[in-house]
Amino acid sequence: MENQTVPTDMPTRDRILASARKHFLALGFQAASIRKIASDAGFTPGALYGYFGSKEELFYALADPPLSRIMQKLNDIENEMMTLPPEKRLFGMNAIFYSQIPELADLIFEDRAIVNLVVNGSKGTKYENFLAELVGRNIHVICEAAENVEEKNIRMVDEETLEILMEGYIATLFHLIVSGRDKQTVIRCMGLFGKIYETGILSLIKKENECDL
Amino acid sequence: MENQTVPTDMPTRDRILASARKHFLALGFQAASIRKIASDAGFTPGALYGYFGSKEELFYALADPPLSRIMQKLNDIENEMMTLPPEKRLFGMNAIFYSQIPELADLIFEDRAIVNLVVNGSKGTKYENFLAELVGRNIHVICEAAENVEEKNIRMVDEETLEILMEGYIATLFHLIVSGRDKQTVIRCMGLFGKIYETGILSLIKKENECDL
């Protein structure tokens, strides 16, 4: 991590952010050094505190904007799901999600590296449990939907299993997103994983009705 | 992390290990402090170096034994797969893996927390790419098997997709293992994920034969 590799034809704040980005991505929040971030930006550490109150605030200045855009999109998707009548919601959610994958991917790919950072290098910040919280949110939505499903004759997989599947799905999606593959591949595979989990789950449900798993 | 919370009715080495375990699990390798590990065990930092040559050695004293047992088991499983005739290997591998899940789970559950530590908090140690290396290994085995599959009329999914699926599967398994659920649930869900991925992949193959995905 050499000195002064960040372009100098930018406002100070942006130079600091560019340098911080580089260091946080390479080392994670904890291992990155304010001193090196500053010197790499061409400033002294003190300068940094004119713009950001602390190392953590600096991190959030990088992570918050893309993260909140993504969270907003997820909220939108969730809200759209909520417009479905409750008894059709569980099986309609997927279609809505699939249809939004390209837009969601666009959003994520606007700054995929930051998503990676939040997922893998945010220990010590408010995002350190980001993935777990995301899973929690989705579980909540799905479970509500599952309670209102109309076909009472098919018994759903139990809630814990659902949670685990959801965790697996989300972990897998983020693993994929963060893996460095190109956007088209990621979009394709997000759909792929969706179908795999869907098909798998449906086969589970059928089997549950026929016999015991 | 207060001082002196580790029981004093144990040999020193064990007290240090217990304390180190606590701190490493809570903070990861890098963020944990030798000073605090020592003082929490009721000793001065110097005492620790009578038993372990370095912070890293201390980490390995915790991580190596369970990890090497697990790696040994994975080797055994792989070797058993290799006893299958090459042209039947791809579709026979799963059965072998399923049959070994309980034993593998037993092994993992002997010290699941350490597996978690290795997966999530081992930056700075030789294990920092553990998961990626595990995925790499498995990809290798599977791809070899895929090349020798006999049914030439069904076109396999392409290698990149296979890799992504494998990554997703393994990431999911470890996510599950590390999630804190009880052993029976984990064993059940390891099978579940296996079936989901298997079913999903088969449905993929069928679709590929019918039309284009």
Place this chain on the structure above:
Amino acid sequence: MENQTVPTDMPTRDRILASARKHFLALGFQAASIRKIASDAGFTPGALYGYFGSKEELFYALADPPLSRIMQKLNDIENEMMTLPPEKRLFGMNAIFYSQIPELADLIFEDRAIVNLVVNGSKGTKYENFLAELVGRNIHVICEAAENVEEKNIRMVDEETLEILMEGYIATLFHLIVSGRDKQTVIRCMGLFGKIYETGILSLIKKENECDL
């Protein structure tokens, strides 16, 4: 070595250097303590690293300037010797060296203590073999000159003896320089030792021609 004995009416860098000088001179490189150097200068250890990257760098900040001036002078002297025709070089070298002794002494006396430090307390630094390297350099020059000497009828002392004499001469010179005597005395005695060795060697050569030593 008490705290805070270095004058406070100097820039920080100079205070650190003054303190470091004191400690290095008194204890040598290895035994001197960064903590004590800093506190003696009236600072915390961290302050020191704002000016010098490491203990070694701090040492070099003291040792390099005088040392490189001296080495430069020695290079100049050597170059001047090289302007002599090869066959006259061996016996002409001395005169050149004598003529340069005052300037060389001036240079050395600009910071004789540092020369002492380098000669006696530089273990662990790049200067730890300074004297030996200096001897090696001179041996090289002299041996070359000896090969081209014109008077083939006088047999030179063998190379090993020459090396030993050279070592003795240089060791003696530095011993003298470092001994704390005033400049005039040192200059006088540098000449004196030169003549002693010269006379001694000449008498040797003569004896060698007359009979065996």
Place this chain on the structure above:
Amino acid sequence: MENQTVPTDMPTRDRILASARKHFLALGFQAASIRKIASDAGFTPGALYGYFGSKEELFYALADPPLSRIMQKLNDIENEMMTLPPEKRLFGMNAIFYSQIPELADLIFEDRAIVNLVVNGSKGTKYENFLAELVGRNIHVICEAAENVEEKNIRMVDEETLEILMEGYIATLFHLIVSGRDKQTVIRCMGLFGKIYETGILSLIKKENECDL
């Protein structure tokens, strides 16, 4: 410096000494580590303190015996010089010294490495000024002899110059002794240096009488 390289078929004390010797020679007094000395001898550090009260005592257990034998020999030589009538002493001393060189060399070569250690690696011990003290002693003897010299018509070089010459001579001798050359070479060169200094000094005196230096 590996563990346990010292032969085990010796009494403990000797094994410790052998190991200490190795470490002190390689690193000097200060940089050598009791812990490593002990472990290299096949013991724990504590064991060492059953035989030697401190690191320094251990050093002396190695250094004192050869050193005191050498000092004894030097005393003997000095005493023999004292048997000369005072007015003949100055010019008779050399002959006595030359005649004793072989025995002195034998003594030194019994443990030349220790002499090297004392000269070059004894900082922090009572021997750290060994050479300077030796010089001081000899100066004393010579100066006394110089005061009683009978030929009042030849003015000796002044006392300071004498001291410096003596220092140079002794420093040179020890430099030679410690340089690692074989005993025959050392003995030959000890004589050589003696003659060089003698011849040189005589020529000085003559010149002083003829004209000014």
Place this chain on the structure above:
DNA sequence: AATGAATGAGGGTTCATTCAT
């Protein structure tokens, strides 16, 4: 006679942060 355990002090170094200028 030797160990094993442990200490307390200290080693060089890096850190995020503060603040007067």
Place this chain on the structure above:
DNA sequence: CATGAATGAACCCTCATTCAT
């Protein structure tokens, strides 16, 4: 706005030494 100086705490680690056993 940015610096430069400095801090105090913390980092991992090594040391010579002690002492009960």
